[in-house]
Amino acid sequence: MTLRDQHVFITGGSSGIGLELGRQAAAAGARVSLVARDPARLAAARAAIRAAVPGGAEVVTASADVAVEAEILGALQAAEKIHGPVDVLITSAGVARPGHFAEIPVAVFERTMAVNYFGTLYPLKAVVPAMRQRGRGAVVLISSGAGLVGLFGYTPYAPSKFALRGLAEALRGELQDTGVSVTIVYPPDTDTPQLAEENLTKPAETKALTAGGGLWTAEAVARVTLAGVQRGRFAITPGFQLTALAWLHSILAPVLNWSFDRVARRARRDAAARLP
């Protein structure tokens, strides 16, 4: 697929990876919608994208908390009124609050799951049926390296990003042969405001464990992501380390997907053959 003339709807689009995805999608000719909570940061993001794209860009913004279903559905409706049905949904809104398990209140675990998991599920539930009806579309879930391996200090964050992996894998199978692609991205440490905030509470052990991983720019993560989405890739793991981790951590996954798809297709054929 190409991004030209597509409506690309991005949660967490006012900062970091989401903002950069918006800029690159707009530069490729997409109509872009950005969602986040802070209206001032959204306005600045819109201005930055329009200034970066020669001739300007069509950018809609909507303020919403993705953890509140009614708010994110309202933002989707407002964006679709202007830009038409969503062709590409990218869920980049996310929060991370590292620390020692014993010291993190349960409320942080709940809020992390609400934003990272349910804040992804709500817009997916809203756009996938229409995409299926049109027989085309792409959904892109931004997980994390912490969605591939549970790292020290990330007890609230890692499960929320693992949950996205389970959701993406289950949905990928269901949407096979419908024209709607599913992509999940596992970014490494990326130089964004979120990472700067994480560093304020990261335990020393977490800092030591992540020290050798290098630091990516949001620009590079967005570039690898959009290239993979346009090629219809399922899993995107920027860099050698996360690619190796993804393969070795679940060495059988591609074979399992292939086998599951064969069984599911056969069951679908059999069920259709039984219809009167």
Ligand SMILES: NC(=O)c1ccc[n+]([C@@H]2O[C@H](COP(=O)([O-])OP(=O)(O)OC[C@H]3O[C@@H](n4cnc5c(N)ncnc54)[C@H](OP(=O)(O)O)[C@@H]3O)[C@@H](O)[C@H]2O)c1
């Ligand atoms: N940076 C990294 O090292 C890294 C590594 C792996 C994965 N990731 C993942 O990549 C994604 C983007 O992270 P980033 O580093 O680019 O973060 P960022 O620069 O802090 O941007 C986060 C964006 O999400 C929005 N947001 C946060 N909570 C929200 C909520 N409840 N409702 C709506 N919008 C919300 C923020 O705007 P408001 O605060 O105004 O709402 C902002 O636009 C996240 O899912 C993160 O977990 C990041």
